[in-house]
Amino acid sequence: MPALSRRERPAKPALTREGIIDAAVRVMESDGLQRVTMRRLAQELDTGPASLYVYVANSYELHAAILDRLLAQVDLTAAKDAADWREALHEVLGSYTDLLFAHPSLAHSAVHTHPDGPHYLALVDSLLGLLAAGQVPAGQAAWGVDLLLQTATATAAEHANDSKDGNAEAAFRRLNEAVDNASAQQFPNLHAHGVDLLSGTPSERRRWAFDMLINGIIATARP
Amino acid sequence: MPALSRRERPAKPALTREGIIDAAVRVMESDGLQRVTMRRLAQELDTGPASLYVYVANSYELHAAILDRLLAQVDLTAAKDAADWREALHEVLGSYTDLLFAHPSLAHSAVHTHPDGPHYLALVDSLLGLLAAGQVPAGQAAWGVDLLLQTATATAAEHANDSKDGNAEAAFRRLNEAVDNASAQQFPNLHAHGVDLLSGTPSERRRWAFDMLINGIIATARP
DNA sequence: ACCTGAACACCGTTCAAGT
DNA sequence: ACCTGAACACCGTTCAAGT
Secondary structure, eight states, rough: OHHHHHHHHSSSOOOOOOHHHHHHHHHHHHGGGGGGOHHHHHHHTOOOOOTTTOOOOHHHHHHHHHHHHHHHHHHOGGGGGOTTTHHHHHHHHHHHHHHTTSSSSHHHHTTOOOOHHHHHHHHHHHHHHHHHHHHOOOOOOOHHHHHHHHHEEEEEEEHTTSSSTTTHHHHHHHHHHHHOOOTTTTTTTHHGGGGGGOOOOOOHHHHHHHHHHHHHHOOOOOO | HHHHHHHHHOOSSSHHHHHHHHHHHHHHHOOOOOOOOOOHHHHHHTTTTHHHHHOOOOOHHHHHHHHHHTTTTSOOGGGGGOOHHHHHEEEEEEEEHHHHHHHHHHHHHHOOOOOOOOHHHHHHHHHHHHHHTTOHHHHHHHHHHHHHHHHHHHHHHHTTTTTTTTTHHHHHHHHHHHHHHOOOOTTTHHHGGGGGGOOOOOHHHHHHHHHHHHHHHHHHOOO
């Protein structure tokens, strides 16, 4: 009964670029970006790894595509509130950062991905609009947006390895110890600052960082 | 003639942690960090990969060790010039950035490496000293140093994939096109800023970024 | 204690051959 | 044009067995 089995088991949909990216996002969501490999994806799509190369140039491009797909989830609604532009900036950047914090290994790859997809452009456009609302000169706003996004991305990427073992805690403890042991002679400034270096909750530090960047962007004329 | 061959061909020195890191730096210098693998190192040291695990916990720890070794090369002499603290800050940060630019793949791994080696501590100590010379309150200086180093690291890491093919040029061209095509309706701010986004030489942008960060750090009180 | 062979469980990418 | 099997050239890490 070939007709029946053809209707009832369309198990293997045709390969498409979108289908591959869908599968990639699915695997990332469930197993992390480490598992988003050409071979694993091929297995997921019931084919061989070579077949994917018809639709995707290489694994770097695949990661970039996943990133743009995810960027669709950044909440840009706050960007309409030009009156409270500074707070809106915090909200948009916060939404972007939260997204990357949920997928630190993607953040890690985002550090060297130069995105150019529609969702990335929309994000940049929103940030530029908010800086314009704050009367920030266009030149410094343009360069500033780059730094705002870079900081958000790098901050999330820093935590890419934290999940493995007690990696995060161990690293924190080691640094803490190193700072404590810093002698007044060898590292006078480290010694003097002590706890300041490791103080604050992540969200306090994040908010301060964005504030600091906004202030810097406002205060610094382009060459 | 066993005695002779023992004296003349001490080909295989005993394995040590330092020896492994030496070999790692050598391989990185000649073939890039991609090639610094446990297996390649084992081959280099004329042994099997399993042997390395006596001295190194895993490949992440190995990368961290390479980074600290390299950090010894950061030029901190400018840090003594407290009078011209701002320029000294540029010089120390520039030296750090240059180092990472020479090894972008190491920069990439540095984004999620929490260093705690002596050379890293010396670098942080210098930066803290210069900010103190500039009368920056201790609390904001401590948080600020983190951001200064993060920006330098992330900037270098962005270029980690540029060497492959004409990756950098292609990415620049695509983004340029995307910005050009941004319609006034869909992306009004992108449309308005146009060239500003991609203007400036890398060193102009880098200097502006550090200036901007310093200004922001000075201007932003801790919570 | 230190070292190792061999194995386990994977990778990305290419290319000739098929449909 | 699209798809694939098979191969090439690699990975990190573990573990039982040796010295």
